[in-house]
Amino acid sequence: MGTQPLSGLRVIEIGDLPAAAYCARFFADFGADVLKIEPPEGDPSRSSPPLLAASDPGLGSGWFAYLNFGKRSVVADGATGQGRAQIARLLGQADVLIDSLAPQSREALGIDHAALRRARPGCVIADLNWFGQGGPYSGYHGTDAVVRALGGQVQLIGPAEGPPLALPDFQSAIVGGLSAFIPLMASLPGRERAGGGLWEVSVLESVAALAEYQACEAQPSGRGQPRLGINRFTPTYPMGVYRCREGWLGITVVTPLQWAAFCDLLGMGDLAHHPDYHMGPERLRFADTLEPRISAGLATQTADYWFERGLEMKIPFTVVPDMAGLLSTATFRNRGAIATIQAGSRHFEAPRSPLHLSRTLPAGGGQVPALGSTQASAVWADERALERFDGPARRPVTRAAGPLDGLRIIDLSMGWAGPLCTRQMGDLGADIIKVESCGYPDWWRGTSQSQTDFEQKLFEKFPRFLAMNRNKRGITLDLTSPDGAALLKELVRGADAVVENYSSQVLPKMGLAYSDLCKVNPSLVMVSMAAYGATGPWSDCRGYGSTLEQGSGLPSVSGREGDPPVMNHIAHGDAVGGLNAACALLVALRHREKTGQGQHVDLAQVECMLPFVAPWVIEHSANGSVGPRTGNRHAAYAPQGVYRCQGDEAWVLVAVTDDAAWQALCRVIGHSALAADAALAGAPGRHAQAERIDAAIGAWCAQRDPDTAMRLLQQAGVAAGTVRAPVNLYQDPHLIARGAFPVVERAYVGRHPLFAAPYRSGAQPLPVRWPAPTMGQFNREVLGGVLGLSEAEISRLAELGVIGDAALPPAQRKRTAAVR
DSSP: OOSSTTTTOEEEEESOOHHHHHHHHHHHHTTOEEEEEEOTTOOGGGGOSSBOTTOOTTOOBHHHHHHHTTOEEEEOOTTSHHHHHHHHHHHTTOSEEEEOOOHHHHHHTTOOHHHHHHHSTTOEEEEEESSOSSSTTTTOOOOHHHHHHHTTSSTTSSOTTSOOOOOOSSSHHHHHHHHHHHHHHHTSOBTTBOOOEEEEEEHHHHHHGGGHHHHHHHTTTTOOOOOOSTTOOTTOSSEEEEEOSSSEEEEEOOSHHHHHHHHHHTTOGGGTTOGGGSSHHHHHHTHHHHHHHHHHHHTTSOHHHHHHHHHHHTOOEEEOOOHHHHHTOHHHHHTTOEEEEEETTEEEEEEOOSOOBSSSOOOSEEEOOOTTOSOHHHHHHTOOOOOOOOSSOOBOOOTTTOTTTTOEEEEOOOTTHHHHHHHHHHHTTOEEEEEEOSSSOOGGGOOOOOHHHHHTTGGGTOHHHHHHOTTOEEEEOOTTSHHHHHHHHHHHHTOSEEEEOSOTTHHHHTTOSHHHHHHHOTTOEEEEOOTTOSSSTTTTOOOOHHHHHHHHTGGGGSSBTTSOOOOOOSSHHHHHHHHHHHHHHHHHHHHHHHHOOOEEEEOOHHHHTGGGGHHHHHHHHHHSSOOOOBTTOOSSSSSEEEEEOSSTTOEEEEEOOSHHHHHHHHHHHTOHHHHHOGGGSSHHHHHHTHHHHHHHHHHHHTTSOHHHHHHHHHHTTOEEEEOOOGGGGGGOHHHHHTTOSOEEEETTTEEEEOOOOSEESSSSOOOOOSOOOOTTTTHHHHHHHTTOOOHHHHHHHHHHTSSOSSOOOHHHHHHHHHHO
């Protein structure tokens, strides 16, 4: 079966959706044989920017290179009977099929997923689409920027007065690819699973999941967060990118202790304990007053200096690199985060897969396939059967149970990233036991120190906690106590995996590091998710999701020329880290299933952000520089922009992807003169007259609300999307029609909507088996039913404060510790 977890699997990729290509690339990274079926003219992304100098024919796109290294390319002409027969035979070999064809194209090729599954029952299929196969948008034209606008990823970015700013491309493919990889991996055949299944994956819903935090926090009131300006976000301050004497520094200050340390470091001691600046929301109200002093202080030293001081003082700082700086960062190189890719005669560097498994590292690079470099006959010659395992008879997987039924995961994580990882596993049927402490509960239950807030049990009411922790059994254990630590080890003894996102030294101090837990359970898989990983000089770096985006260099390629580096999200790295952690966990479990070996997954969340800058990294590595920032414009699509519509904070994003769409746009907006202008017939001419074209589109949009503008443009074949605020996702007609917001009922809050997983195995989303647990809700069920403790033993633990059913205010935490 080979040494890699996915060796022995044949993966067939067909269609040209970038998210599908990225998903398939992940399979190749871990040993699968990935065959990319292309038409005679090749995948359209072979000509996508950025273009590499002195490249071989068909191998000049940095974007195509990143999505496809390590695969084989087979050409099949679906317009001919011979080509369709070749495709049918190739699909008949598939262990995994990743299909992003439009339904009409699939039908023309004679591809029938149901028939394929009957012929090959263990085959796992992903049906990827920009918008999903049902709902009002299902026939719409998608682009990366369009789905991000509709998915709540654009509206809060950019100057307060507008227009909102959208990165031009490359982002949704990463999120959509990760979202497809998770259910496919969960459904592979195994020792006790028959495997197989058909998963529909919506790129829009994958992208919308990144807005879940802001959406769910605003949903109870219905009032969305305002766009406050570049690098300014609700609910804390300072959070952004600041110019230093040399370089740029990413800053995120949240807690009172961090603010006090920050003020002391910058010589602003008079502000450290000022009552107006105690908490982030309070500081945000005075941001315009504080900004000049902060900027002046930071300008006195280099970004490298401030970063080193931040490490010493545990303040969430990071240097914001450009692409040259990123490629020269020793920490990334020493951790193996940079790979070498070969495309014909060219060699260049790119981010490596961030799934840092200790026993089974991903490929460190690879060859970009030339078009048709593998003959179909050569594939048939080494045809192999579905990979099989020795062991007990496999049982079928039911929809109610989910493909991960029977798997037990101990969730020690908090916040967004770790809980999102384990939520994926719970949605797919795994038994998730979430462990909190009454003294130190999940910080997404809130960080208030107010006695009144504890009496009102606000820790049970925060929407963000409810969103991340459905389908989990929650218990409480004080891990600083001998009893708590011992009980955790007993849970680990019978578990398959542990997920944690503490700072790198926390669990080792309690005797609960991987080296300790694997003595209890040698086959244990443990995923750790420190900001910069568990190794290297930055392993103790404090970081939030914002820190991870800042450290990835993504802000350096965002925005317009003349802007500072522009952040694209309040906590981009959290959701992305959670998705990558789920992928890494599933690959590690696959390795264990093949070998019996557990392992430690050392996931650096900042490395999970590097794929979002991969095209620019490749461009710099191959060409020596990157092109200028273009704001809302696109290097290939002309025009692309965000236009004001009728209404308050009303915008639509329009992307003209080819010359036919240009003519359609001109017809819709009633500009026959533009359509007839020969100088505008091609994209270069339209780029040259972008302001003239923007004025015409802007005048038309200003007379319509954004949803009407989107509908009229889409009906004509022009890609367009309303720029939705995160809170307005709940009113999106397409998402509503697809059942994307299941409603559950829970103690303390009543009925509330959740975001469904972006993948589904039928017409409806995956079921929510139960809502997020209240504190200690499953103590007796788990401690008694799983560990076999008696009622007397459980009562003793409660009396000692090892377990409980409520978060403790600070004074009570001290009394409980004194009792023990």
